Structure formats: structure tokens, C-alpha cells
Amino acid sequence: VRRLRAWLARLLAALLLASWAAVACAHKPSDSYLSLDVGASGEIVRGQWDIALRDLDFALGLDTNHDGAITWGELKAARGRIADYALTRLTLEAVGRGDRNLCPARLTELLVDEHVDGHYAVLRFAADCALRPVELTVHYRLLFEVDPTHRGLLRVISNDHEQAAVLSRETPLATVNVSATGNWQEFTAFLGEGIWHILKGYDHILFLLTLLFPAVVRYGREGWEARESLRDASLDVLRVVTAFTLAHSLTLSLAVLGLVHLPARWVESAIALTVLLGALNNLRPVIVGRRWVVAFAFGLVHGFGFASVLADLGLHGTSLALSLVGFNSGVEIGQLLIVLAVLPLAFLARRTLLYRRTFMPAGSVAIVLLAAYWLVARVTGAGLG
Amino acid sequence: MAAAGLFVLAAATAVASPYVPQDDASILERVPARSDLERLAPLRAAAAASPPNLEASLALATAYVGIGRRNSDPRFIAYAQAALLPWLAQARPPERALVLQAITLQYLHRFDAALTLLERALEREPLDPQAWLTRAALLELRGDYPAARRACARLVRTADEFSSLTCLTSVAGRNGELAASFARLRTAGELDPRLPAALRTWRLAVMAEMAGRLGDDQAAEACLRAALRAEGDDPYLKAAYADLLLRTDRSREALALLAGSEAQDPLLLRLVIAAHRLGSPQGERWTQAYDERLRAAERDGDNTHQREQAMYLLEVRGDAVAALVAARRNWSVQREPADLCIYAQASLRAHSTADSELIGHWLAQTHYEDRSCSALSEHRAPTETQ
Numbered sequence: 001v002r003r004l005r006a007w008l009a010r011l012l013a014a015l016l017l018a019s020w021a022a023v024a025c026a027h028k029p030s031d032s033y034l035s036l037d038v039g040a041s042g043e044i045v046r047g048q049w050d051i052a053l054r055d056l057d058f059a060l061g062l063d064t065n066h067d068g069a070i071t072w073g074e075l076k077a078a079r080g081r082i083a084d085y086a087l088t089r090l091t092l093e094a095v096g097r098g099d100r101n102l103c104p105a106r107l108t109e110l111l112v113d114e115h116v117d118g119h120y121a122v123l124r125f126a127a128d129c130a131l132r133p134v135e136l137t138v139h140y141r142l143l144f145e146v147d148p149t150h151r152g153l154l155r156v157i158s159n160d161h162e163q164a165a166v167l168s169r170e171t172p173l174a175t176v177n178v179s180a181t182g183n184w185q186e187f188t189a190f191l192g193e194g195i196w197h198i199l200k201g202y203d204h205i206l207f208l209l210t211l212l213f214p215a216v217v218r219y220g221r222e223g224w225e226a227r228e229s230l231r232d233a234s235l236d237v238l239r240v241v242t243a244f245t246l247a248h249s250l251t252l253s254l255a256v257l258g259l260v261h262l263p264a265r266w267v268e269s270a271i272a273l274t275v276l277l278g279a280l281n282n283l284r285p286v287i288v289g290r291r292w293v294v295a296f297a298f299g300l301v302h303g304f305g306f307a308s309v310l311a312d313l314g315l316h317g318t319s320l321a322l323s324l325v326g327f328n329s330g331v332e333i334g335q336l337l338i339v340l341a342v343l344p345l346a347f348l349a350r351r352t353l354l355y356r357r358t359f360m361p362a363g364s365v366a367i368v369l370l371a372a373y374w375l376v377a378r379v380t381g382a383g384l385g
Numbered sequence: 386m387a388a389a390g391l392f393v394l395a396a397a398t399a400v401a402s403p404y405v406p407q408d409d410a411s412i413l414e415r416v417p418a419r420s421d422l423e424r425l426a427p428l429r430a431a432a433a434a435s436p437p438n439l440e441a442s443l444a445l446a447t448a449y450v451g452i453g454r455r456n457s458d459p460r461f462i463a464y465a466q467a468a469l470l471p472w473l474a475q476a477r478p479p480e481r482a483l484v485l486q487a488i489t490l491q492y493l494h495r496f497d498a499a500l501t502l503l504e505r506a507l508e509r510e511p512l513d514p515q516a517w518l519t520r521a522a523l524l525e526l527r528g529d530y531p532a533a534r535r536a537c538a539r540l541v542r543t544a545d546e547f548s549s550l551t552c553l554t555s556v557a558g559r560n561g562e563l564a565a566s567f568a569r570l571r572t573a574g575e576l577d578p579r580l581p582a583a584l585r586t587w588r589l590a591v592m593a594e595m596a597g598r599l600g601d602d603q604a605a606e607a608c609l610r611a612a613l614r615a616e617g618d619d620p621y622l623k624a625a626y627a628d629l630l631l632r633t634d635r636s637r638e639a640l641a642l643l644a645g646s647e648a649q650d651p652l653l654l655r656l657v658i659a660a661h662r663l664g665s666p667q668g669e670r671w672t673q674a675y676d677e678r679l680r681a682a683e684r685d686g687d688n689t690h691q692r693e694q695a696m697y698l699l700e701v702r703g704d705a706v707a708a709l710v711a712a713r714r715n716w717s718v719q720r721e722p723a724d725l726c727i728y729a730q731a732s733l734r735a736h737s738t739a740d741s742e743l744i745g746h747w748l749a750q751t752h753y754e755d756r757s758c759s760a761l762s763e764h765r766a767p768t769e770t771q
Contacts (some may be wrong), residue, residue: 116678255397
């Protein structure tokens with residue numbers, strides 16, 4: 001009984017009353033905040049790791065002068081120890097295409113930040129994976145040897161996309177997909193962008209229309225006259241659209257690959273000019289026979305326009321070819337949709353006076369006016385219509 | 386999904402950007418004195434040795450719980466758990482490790498898990514006084530007074546007379562025998578000077594609670610002051626004394642008592658309430674800090690703050706409905722005097738007859754008394770007339 005009593009007395013110092021516990025432990029448990037940025041810098045993963053000073057003090061003893069307070073001076077002096085302690089408890093492994101590498105991390109900066117439960121050391125580090133990760137595996141082991149309830153709140157940022165995970169002693173591993181998306185998804189995403197771009201870009205539609213309207217007619221002595229066969233009309237459309245497509249694919253590729261670069265304002269202005277000239281040619285034809293040459297020449301200009309859209313969508317190394325093909329295919333599909341919608345109607349209406357004497361000139365005048373307005377606005381920078 | 390949501394909030398709470406302090410001497414954090422931890426070095430070494438030493442592990446865990454309590458830092462509760470971990474992983478964990486683990490769980494408000502471990506320990510060692518005392522405290526906290534009394538009774542044979550008396554009077558004082566229990570504990574005051582200081586502090590804390598509920602604030606204050614003289618930095622005693630000061634409109638004294646205690650959430654809450662009542666300029670900063678910590682706790686799914694949250698919502702935010710929700714949820718977990726009082730206040734202010742009936746029923750069933758909680762008298766009347 002004596003021994004039991006001694007044991008009881010010792011423990012009582014740790015307090016028994018449940019109500020004591022109820023008040024005593026209202027405080028945030030131990031968490032660290034680990035954020036990893038993959039992408040912008042390619043093979044280097046940039047990290048920021050916020051670790052509570054209380055945690056580091058318990059593990060490493062930061063209070064070197066034993067006064068119950070951690071100063072900035074004491075923290076700075078422990079920089080090397082902190083880097084060793086923390087970075088050896090974090091393993092980053094990058095999986096690239098067909099290869100995997102460990103990414104050794106190096107402390108680049110030691111800062112301080114305040115969180116709700118006190119001050120944290122902020123470790124900024126760079127981890128070199130020596131390959132561009134498609135997948136990143138994080139193995140987290142900080143503090144688990146002393147605090148089994150500790151958690152690492154992980155955030156991985158890649159391509160403006162954010163993923164989160166909670167790492168604990170029970171689940172210390174997280175594998176995060178850091179490629180933008182899957183290849184097929186990426187391709188279809190850009191395909192959609194291509195279709196969308198041509199359908200909502202009025203200047204491309206109008207330019208196509210200036211090429212399509214005259215395809216069902218021919219310019220004779222009495223002005224526009226109806227073509228006899230659908231085959232002739234279709235062949236004309238095919239020549240024109242193919243020339244346009246080849247031309248804009250060429251300049252789009254050149255621009256995206258960085259071989260040619262033109263200022264966006266010039267390109268946009270030139271596109272407006274192509275629409276203007278195309279419509280004028282329908283009013284007072286100068287080039288009648290070889291319209292595909294016009295389509296090709298002006299298509300070169302439109303290709304640069306597509307390139308700037310693609311640049312805005314954001315492209316990175318490995319996925320570049322895929323996105324380029326996807327986007328361009330989308331543009332072609334959008335174009336085809338317009339042709340399929342317009343050609344049959346124009347063909348059916350080709351003989352009517354309304355089409356040849358009213359619609360062609362009036363429509364062309366309207367397009368000329370609109371294109372002229374765009375041209376002025378774009379050249380002066382008054383706003384890109 | 387939950388993790389993603391968690392991060393949105395985490396990002397919102399960490400608005401300030403990292404910086405390099407200007408001055409090497411600027412103090413970033415207060416930590417437990419290094420000497421406290423260094424004194425434990427031999428224990429740590431012994432606990433980590435192979436084969437591991439049970440006595441060292443238990444002593445280490447006990448010391449960590451003590452540091453955690455004094456600093457209101459649950460990290461040390463986790464360190465205690467880490468020290469116990471190798472023993473609990475065994476097929477047949479030593480029963481004292483089970484009891485200590487139950488105590489750490491109690492600090493984390495995992496009362497059910499703690500009771501389960503105690504049961505396992507008592508099956509193995511039916512005479513363990515620590516297990517019975519902890520079990521009694523948990524059952525009392527849960528409001529299961531008959532079972533708590535039975536647990537206290539086991540202490541008569543296993544521990545010492547004084548522990549069992551304190552345990553029994555504490556429970557009986559909440560179970561219809563308030564005045565008599567207080568008198569019994571007071572006359573037992575002619576203490577054996579050889580009793581450990583912690584036992585005296587425990588007695589004083591129980592007496593202070595009883596005196597307050599009897600409406601004798603003077604006696605309650607005397608007990609708390611005496612207890613604080615022995616354990617000046619104990620957060621529980623400080624909170625209890627601050628509550629008494631706030632209850633008796635002495636907010637200024639509460640501010641003085643708690644000066645420099647902002648780091649401890651429950652004490653920060655009392656500072657917020659005192660400053661709010663006084664319209665003190667510091668109030669805003671404290672309120673903001675408390676608000677942030679509350680949101681961090683919510684984000685972590687930490688529900689150990691429900692009582693404080695209800696107090697904060699009612700007293701500072703003036704949101705009776707939200708306070709009632711928190712108080713009701715808290716009442717389903719713990720049933721200490723403060724838990725009942727905040728529940729009664731919130732249901733009164735939110736005009737909830739359903740909650741009032743529930744409280745009235747509880748009062749009738751347990752014969753619980755508390756004159757310091759004016760909201761309770763409002764609940765008693767309607768149920769007794771029914």
C-alpha cells in the first residue's frame with residue numbers, strides 16, 4: 001500500500017481531475033504546412049515548409065541560453081541543424097516518363113511567420129529532380145519519432161492546379177500527379193479550345209464567309225452569275241479552305257515553336273485588313289480565278305492570330321506538340337462546321353436575284369464596314385473588337 | 386475533398402507573409418524551460434534503451450503530461466503518448482501504461498476511449514487506485530454520478546482515505562448533497578501534513594467549486610487564492626478564478642490576473658470577455674486572435690473547444706442561437722458545472738423550450754444545485770410546476 005500511495009502521489013502531480021484536463025488542453029496540436037511548387041521551374045521543385053518553433057525546440061533544443069524564449073538570433077544560429085533535421089525527414093521522388101529520381105532538397109532561405117498558435121520557422125528549399133516530374137511522391141517523417149499525432153498538411157501546386165493531402169504517421173506517403181493532365185485529356189482540351197476559338201472569333205468566321213459566298217457563283221460580264229454544279233462549287237471551296245488551312249497551320253506552328261514572333265497588335269490589325277480586302281474583292285473583284293492564292297496568303301496572317309490564343313492558354317515543353325496538333329485540329333473542325341452550314345444554303349440560293357444582286361453586295365458592304373471599324377480600333381489600340 | 390477544404394481555410398488563416406526579423410534579440414516564442422526537458426534526458430535515454438525500461442517510460446510520460454498541463458500545450462500529451470507507444474503496441478500492454486494512456490486521452494477529450502482503456506486496466510489489476518480515480522473523474526464529468534460514486538468507493542480500499550473522501554464529496558456535491566459535502570470536505574481540512582501538495586490543491590479546487598455553487602463567493606475566492614499560492618501557473622485554477630471575478634463584475638481584476646496568458650486559449654477567452662465588458666482597447670486584438678484560433682480548431686475538426694466556443698458566441702458575439710448549438714453539442718460530451726451553466730444561459734437567451742425542458746429534467750433527476758448560475762433557476766421553476 002505504501003508503494004501504491006507513492007505512485008498515486010507522483011501521478012497526482014500530473015493531475016487527475018477530468019475538469020482540469022477539460023480546460024488545460026485547448027490548444028492546437030502540432031501541424032506543419034508543406035507546400036511544393038512543381039512546374040514553372042521544370043526539374044526543380046520549390047518548397048516552403050512552415051514548422052512550429054515549439055516543435056523544433058522540442059526536437060532540437062533551440063533555446064540555447066535556457067531562458068525559456070526562442071529569439072531570432074537563436075533560430076538563425078540553428079539554421080544548419082534545422083535544415084539537417086527537417087530535410088532528412090522528407091523524401092521527394094519524381095517519376096518522369098519512363099524514369100524515376102530522388103530530388104535532394106537544399107535549404108535556400110530561413111524565414112519566420114506567425115500562425116494562429118504561435119511562430120513558425122519557414123524553410124524555403126529547392127529540390128532538384130533532374131527530370132520533369134509527371135508524378136511526385138512525398139514521404140513525410142517529420143517529428144513522428146517524438147510526436148505520433150503530428151501531421152503534415154501538404155499542398156502541391158502544379159500548372160495552376162492545387163492538390164492537398166494530410167500526412168500522418170499512419171499515412172506518411174502521398175503520390176501526386178503533377179503532369180498538367182493525361183495526354184488524351186490534354187489533347188481533347190486543346191481540341192475544344194480550337195473549335196471554340198474559331199466559332200467565337202467573328203473575324204475568322206467573316207473571313208471564311210467572304211471566301212464562301214463567291215464559291216457558288218462566278219464573276220461574268222453581268223456581275224455574279226450562278227455556277228451550274230455543286231461539284232464545281234465544292235471543288236472551289238475545297239481549294240480555298242485547304243489553302244487557308246495549310247497557311248494558318250504553317251504560321252501557327254512557326255509562332256508556337258518560337259521561330260517567328262510578331263506583335264499581337266499588328267497581327268490583329270492585319271487580320272482585320274484581310275477581312276476588309278476579302279469583302280472588297282467580292283464587291284469589286286480584282287482577283288477572280290485564283291482565290292486560293294488569296295486564301296493562302298491571308299491564312300498566313302490568321303495563323304499568327306491563333307498562335308497568340310494558344311500562348312494565352314499556356315503551353316509547356318513536353319505537351320507542346322500535342323497541344324499544337326489538338327488546337328489546330330479543333331480549328332479545322334470549327335471551320336468545317338461553318339462550311340457545312342453555309343455552303344448548302346448558299347448553293348440553294350445562288351440563282352436568286354436576292355443572293356446575287358442584294359445579299360452579296362449588301363453583305364459584303366456590311367463586312368467591309370465592320371472590318372474597317374476593327375482595323376481602326378486595332379491599329380489605334382482603342383480596343384480589340 | 387475534406388483535405389482540399391481544409392487547405393482553403395489554412396490559406397485563409399495564414400495571411401501574413403513570411404519575413405526576416407529585424408533584430409536578433411526579438412523573441413519569437415516562449416517555450417518550456419530547457420532545464421525541465423534536460424532533467425528528463427536520463428529518462429529518455431532509459432526509455433529508448435534496449436531492452437526498454439517500463440519505469441522510465443512511465444515516468445517520462447507522466448512528466449510530459451505535467452509539462453503539457455502547465456503550459457496548456459497538447460504537444461506534450463502527444464509526447465507522452467509517444468513514450469507509451471512501444472508498450473501499448475504489445476499484445477498484453479502493462480496495465481499502468483493503459484492507465485496513463487487513458488489520462489492522455491482524457492486531455493484530448495476522448496472520454497469514451499479513455500474509459501475503455503481503464504476498464505481493460507482494471508480487469509488486469511482491480512486494485513489500481515489511479516485507474517479508479519481517473520474512472521471516477523471521467524464518470525463525474527459525464528454526469529453519471531451513481532457510477533462515479535461506486536468508483537470513488539473503490540478508492541477507500543485501494544488508495545487512502547483522503548483521496549476517496551475528496552472523490553466522493555465532489556460527486557455527491559453534484560448529486561443533491563452540496564451543502565453537506567462541502568461541510569465534510571471542509572472539516573477534513575485538518576490535514577495530515579505529510580499528504581502531497583497536489584492532494585491539497587485538489588481539495589481546494591473542489592471546495593472552491595462547491596462554495597461557488599452554494600453562493601458563497603468569498604469562501605470560493607479564499608480557496609482559489611490558497612490553491613493558486615501553491616500552484617501559481619496552473620491554467621485550470623487561473624480560469625476558475627477568472628470566472629469567479631467575471632461573475633462578480635470584477636473584470637479589471639480578471640485582466641490583471643490573466644496578464645501575459647494570451648498563449649493559452651481558455652485564458653485568452655477570459656481576457657476577451659473581460660476586455661469586451663470593459664470596452665478595453667486591447668479587446669479587439671484578443672478577439673481577433675481568439676476568433677482565428679477557434680476557426681483553426683474548427684478546420685481541424687477539433688471539437689474540444691465547444692464549451693469555450695459557446696461562451697464566446699454568447700458573451701462576445703451575442704449570437705444566442707449559435708451559442709445554443711455549441712452548448713448543446715458540448716453538453717452531450719461533458720457535463721461539468723460550467724457546461725450546464727452555459728447551456729442554460731444559451732437556451733434561455735435563445736428561448737428554446739425544448740432545451741429548457743431537457744435541463745429541467747436533468748436538474749430534477751440529479752438534484753444538482755448551482756446558485757452562481759442564475760440562468761439555472763429559470764429552468765427549474767417551469768419543470769417543477771408541471
